[in-house]
Amino acid sequence: MDNKDKIEAIKRKTRQRLGFTVLTLGLYFSYVLNYTSWGAFLGNTLGDSHISGSLVMFAGLILVFICLELVFLQINRDRKTK
Amino acid sequence: MSAGMKAISCCPALLARVSTWSVLLLLTIQEAGAVGAIEGEVERQPLNPVAIVMFLIFVAATLVISYWASKRTQSSKDFYTAGGQITGLQNGTAIAGDFMSAASFLGITGLVFVGGFDGLVLAIGAFAAWPIMLFLLAKRVRNMGNFTFADVVSMRLERTKIRIVAIGGTIVVVVLYLIAQMVGAGKLIELLFGLPYEIAVVLVSILVLAYVTFGGMLATTWVQIIKAVLLMTGVTITAFLVLWQTGFSIDVLLAGAADNHPLGEAILSPGVIFKDPVQIATIMVSMLFGVLGLPHILMRLFTVPSMQEAKKSAFYASLFMGYFYLMMIILGYGTVMLLYNNPEFFTSDGKLIGGGNMAAIHLASAVGGDYLMGFMSAVTFATILAVVAGLTVSGAAAISHDLYAEVICKGKPDSKKELMLTRLTTIVIGVIAVALGIVFRDENVAFIATMPMVVAASVNFPLLFLSLYWGGLTTRGAVIGAVVGMVSSVVLIVIGPQVWVSVMGFEQALFPYNYPALFTLPLALLTTWVFSVTDKSARATEDRDNYNKLLIRSEYGPEDG
Numbered sequence: 027m028d029n030k031d032k033i034e035a036i037k038r039k040t041r042q043r044l045g046f047t048v049l050t051l052g053l054y055f056s057y058v059l060n061y062t063s064w065g066a067f068l069g070n071t072l073g074d075s076h077i078s079g080s081l082v083m084f085a086g087l088i089l090v091f092i093c094l095e096l097v098f099l100q101i102n103r104d105r106k107t108k
Numbered sequence: 109m110s111a112g113m114k115a116i117s118c119c120p121a122l123l124a125r126v127s128t129w130s131v132l133l134l135l136t137i138q139e140a141g142a143v144g145a146i147e148g149e150v151e152r153q154p155l156n157p158v159a160i161v162m163f164l165i166f167v168a169a170t171l172v173i174s175y176w177a178s179k180r181t182q183s184s185k186d187f188y189t190a191g192g193q194i195t196g197l198q199n200g201t202a203i204a205g206d207f208m209s210a211a212s213f214l215g216i217t218g219l220v221f222v223g224g225f226d227g228l229v230l231a232i233g234a235f236a237a238w239p240i241m242l243f244l245l246a247k248r249v250r251n252m253g254n255f256t257f258a259d260v261v262s263m264r265l266e267r268t269k270i271r272i273v274a275i276g277g278t279i280v281v282v283v284l285y286l287i288a289q290m291v292g293a294g295k296l297i298e299l300l301f302g303l304p305y306e307i308a309v310v311l312v313s314i315l316v317l318a319y320v321t322f323g324g325m326l327a328t329t330w331v332q333i334i335k336a337v338l339l340m341t342g343v344t345i346t347a348f349l350v351l352w353q354t355g356f357s358i359d360v361l362l363a364g365a366a367d368n369h370p371l372g373e374a375i376l377s378p379g380v381i382f383k384d385p386v387q388i389a390t391i392m393v394s395m396l397f398g399v400l401g402l403p404h405i406l407m408r409l410f411t412v413p414s415m416q417e418a419k420k421s422a423f424y425a426s427l428f429m430g431y432f433y434l435m436m437i438i439l440g441y442g443t444v445m446l447l448y449n450n451p452e453f454f455t456s457d458g459k460l461i462g463g464g465n466m467a468a469i470h471l472a473s474a475v476g477g478d479y480l481m482g483f484m485s486a487v488t489f490a491t492i493l494a495v496v497a498g499l500t501v502s503g504a505a506a507i508s509h510d511l512y513a514e515v516i517c518k519g520k521p522d523s524k525k526e527l528m529l530t531r532l533t534t535i536v537i538g539v540i541a542v543a544l545g546i547v548f549r550d551e552n553v554a555f556i557a558t559m560p561m562v563v564a565a566s567v568n569f570p571l572l573f574l575s576l577y578w579g580g581l582t583t584r585g586a587v588i589g590a591v592v593g594m595v596s597s598v599v600l601i602v603i604g605p606q607v608w609v610s611v612m613g614f615e616q617a618l619f620p621y622n623y624p625a626l627f628t629l630p631l632a633l634l635t636t637w638v639f640s641v642t643d644k645s646a647r648a649t650e651d652r653d654n655y656n657k658l659l660i661r662s663e664y665g666p667e668d669g
Contacts, residue, residue: 033656036663040577046243054236055392057229060378061385069377076362078376081437084228088430091239095423098243102419 046098053087156301158482159489163301166334166490167315173330177323184513184526187324188255188505189410194329196417200424202329203408205336206498207234207399207425208432209491213339213484214296216433217468220440221447221460224365224375226382227440231433233395238426241400242419248576248662250409250418256502257406257568258510261575263661264654266583266647268515270571273590275510277567278403280594281560282503283544285404286537288556289499290545293492299462300469300485309545316496317538320504321531325411328497335490340432342472342484347435349475350442361438364445375444387621394623398561401568404502415665443467446474496541504533558622559601566593566628574636576662579655582640582648589636596631600624 059065060080068079181187194202212234219227253259258274290309297308319327354360366373374380382388399405409418447453453461453470460466469488473481508530513521548556567590574581574589601607603618640648 029656029660032660032664036659039663043243044577047240050236050239050243054232054396055389057232057392058385058388061382061388071376075359076366076373076376077359078225080225080377081362084225084232085434085437087232088235088434091236092426092430095239095242095426098239099419099423 042101046094050091050094053090057083057087156482156485158478159301159485160482162482162486163489166338166486170315170327170331170334170490170493171318173334174319174323174327177327177330180326181322181324182527184509184523184530185255186326187527187530188407188501188509190324190326190329192411192413194326194411194417196412196420197424198329198333199408199412199417199421201336201428202332203405203421203425204428204432205332205339205491205494206405206408207429208336208339208343209495212432212436213343213488213491214465214468216436217440217443217471218465219381220375220436221443221467222464223381224369224371224441224444225378226380228433228436229382229388229391230395231436233392234399235426235429235433236392237396237399238422238429240396242422242426245400245406245572245576246409246418246422247415249406249572250412250415251662251665252576252658253410255407255410255509256505257403257572258506258514261571261586262514264575264658265581265586265651267519269583269587271510271515273587274568274571275506275515276594277401277563277571277590278502278506278510281401281403281564281568282499282506283540284556284563285560286496286499286503286541287544287548288560289492289496290541291548293496294545294549296492297489299466300488305549306546309542312492312496313538313542313545315493316500316541317535319493319497320500320538321534324530325407325501328494328501329408329411331490331497332494335487335494336428338483338487339491340428342480342487343432343435343439345480346468346472346475346484347438347442349480350438350446350471353446353475358438361441361445365441367445368448369444386626390621390623390626393629394558394561394565394625397565397569397625397629399564401564401572402560403506403564403568404498406568406572407502407505408498439468439471442475443471446471450474500534500537500541503537504530507533558606559597562597562601562623562625562628563594565625566597566632570629570632570636574633578640579652579659580640581636581655582643582645582651584643584645584648585636585638585640588639589632592635593628593632596628597624600628 060068060083068083071078072082177190180191183191185191212231216227216231219230221227249257249260252263256274256278258271258278261274262271290312293312294305294309297303297312298305301308303311319331323330350361351357354364362376366376369375371380382391409421412418412421447460447467447470453474455461461470469481469484472484476483508526512529513519513526570593571586571590574586600619601622601624604622604624605617605620606622608614608617608619
């Protein structure tokens with residue numbers, strides 16, 4: 027692979043990196059919804075339980091971020107294998 | 109009426125205190141800054157023999173490791189980066205250890221104890237930095253640098269100028285962090301172990317010097333790993349015992365917490381401590397981008413042998429931290445459920461013994477007796493040692509590597525002299541840390557703990573991100589942007605509530621937020637952009653031309669680049 031090809035490959039990877047980053051930041055800052063009227067529904071509980079939507083969001087975000095990392099690592103591993 | 113209920117029977121008074129606690133505790137999530145966790149609420153506790161015995165075992169084990177590490181620390185590379193031989197799993201555990209601090213453990217559970225759900229915002233802030241670290245920084249930083257983040261930013265820019273700026277960013281963050289740590293350490297140890305403040309500060313410094321001076325980054329990393337494993341073990345045991353009491357039902361736990369807290373079910377949702385979405389956004393921006401610009405954390409990316417291991421480090425770090433912060437839900441609400449109605453943990457006038465930040469330790473006592481409490485206290489002390497050790501390595505590298513080797517010696521230092529200077533710098537930092545810890549003992553250090561995160565977010569992160577991802581960056585733009593980021597951070601913190609009102613005594617702050625990075629980070633980025641695109645100098649052309657070549661190195665490694 028010459029330098030021109032490498033630069034093209036890097037540009038693709040950079041777009042991928044920035045895509046994952048923007049997605050993560052979007053999800054992260056959605057947490058602010060908890061403190062706005064738009065996010066009032068997060069104050070509701072799941073069924074008859076005491077588990078609020080906000081708590082689910084907190085735990086869910088942590089799990090989603092870990093999943094995103096796994097997907098990112100997997101994509102890069104696949105690309106490397108190819 | 110129970111002691112706990114008496115303590116909070118007057119909700120307006122409680123909530124008035126909550127806002128103060130929240131500001132202080134906010135500082136604590138700075139993955140090391142235990143200062144916030146204990147400031148203002150310290151009550152010296154009786155000597156705790158179980159905790160002391162367990163702590164002595166930890167110290168003995170870590171000193172043996174330091175001796176072992178000293179045999180393997182023969183060069184500057186060994187000292188700064190443990191010879192680059194730490195595996196991704198080990199490094200990820202050490203990084204997680206940096207974040208699973210006394211501050212996180214005590215601060216978050218303390219905040220949930222007081223205000224419920226709002227306390228968790230700190231956890232999400234610190235955690236979300238790690239996916240971004242993996243996506244944006246881990247590989248490229250690892251491939252571009254040697255020992256410090258200044259190595260990365262100086263690759264394509266005019267090295268002396270940009271290094272001096274980067275050293276400035278590093279030193280400000282490390283020194284302020286160190287002050288916050290030492291004051292926090294002194295007060296926390298006084299609180300947990302019943303040791304006098306001065307003795308605690310000197311003890312921390314002596315132990316850290318023993319680890320770092322002889323064992324460098326290798327010893328520091330292993331101390332951090334051991335501590336992380338112990339803390340996760342302690343948190344897991346405590347969470348298990350809490351859930352045991354609820355029949356392993358989260359719903360029963362939350363119901364019990366809501367029943368016992370005077371604010372009832374309000375603690376299950378946001379809005380008890382924080383109400384303003386802009387305030388939340390300021391905290392979240394400072395936390396996330398601050399973590400991405402912390403020099404002692406970035407330095408850990410160089411301790412692994414390859415870019416793959418660097419990526420693994422970031423992943424394992426977030427895996428462990430994710431687990432830890434999920435456990436904080438159980439521990440936090442566990443404190444509410446099990447402590448509020450138990451007079452054993454309250455003073456006669458209805459205050460939680462030792463203050464709100466002792467909630468997690470009391471919880472350990474409530475579910476596991478003296479042994480679990482002693483264990484958790486010892487781990488908390490160990491945490492402080494590990495974090496101060498990491499800061500000391502980072503500070504020593506900024507002086508001996510960035511300043512002496514790269515600026516003064518133009519990248520060609522005598523390696524023996526450099527290693528000697530590194531060890532000397534470590535000792536000087538240790539002495540300075542003790543002095544500052546004692547000088548700032550009775551000061552309001554809240555702003556000192558805030559500043560490193562804001563400076564890291566507004567100076568270090570923009571420098572690092574733009575040097576890796578923007579071909580148009582020039583030395584002039586980077587230097588002016590960094591200076592604007594630094595000055596605006598300091599000014600807005602000074603005219604904000606923590607200094608303008610709490611330290612200087614004015615009635616109202618000129619700037620309403622404690623964490624100004626929401627404003628200073630975009631300002632730094634904008635300034636850098638403006639002064640880069642308008643830069644028509646010969647140096648600017650060279651800076652832009654360097655980008656593509658270094659881009660290849662950043663993705664394919666030094667061999668290809």
